[in-house]
Amino acid sequence: MDKYDDWVEQFYKAQRGYDFLTSFHFTRDTELMGFEVSLQITLTKSTFDHDRKVLITFTGVQDLKLGDFAGIYSIFFDIANISTYQLEGIKYKVEDVEEHVFSFYCRNFTFEFIG
Secondary structure, eight states, X not given: OOHHHXXXXXXXXXXTTOOEEEEEEEEEOOGGGTTOEEEEEEEESSSSOOSSEEEEEEESOXXXXXXXXXXXXXXXXXXXXXXXXXXXXXXXXXXXXXXXXXXXXXXXXXXXXXX
């Protein structure tokens, strides 16, 4: 297991129970920043309690595919370490395996608890 696999495992342990999507925020930097695309996803434990959230920030997002956001109840991430695939600037493949709402590749991701 390498550092990318370890980071995914840390995320899964911390994120457990935070399944409900409350925000999906897509940004693109300016030309000075290399037009890097970032995606922030906020999850809560329930549709009623938004006091504590987990904010996940994905950077270097590529090949973003979106499905239907209407009616989704919970998100189940699959984050795969693909660092050995030798794709320039890509370390992870991310997808929602339950509802198929999104999938993409990214260079890195971080997460933090807010609220």
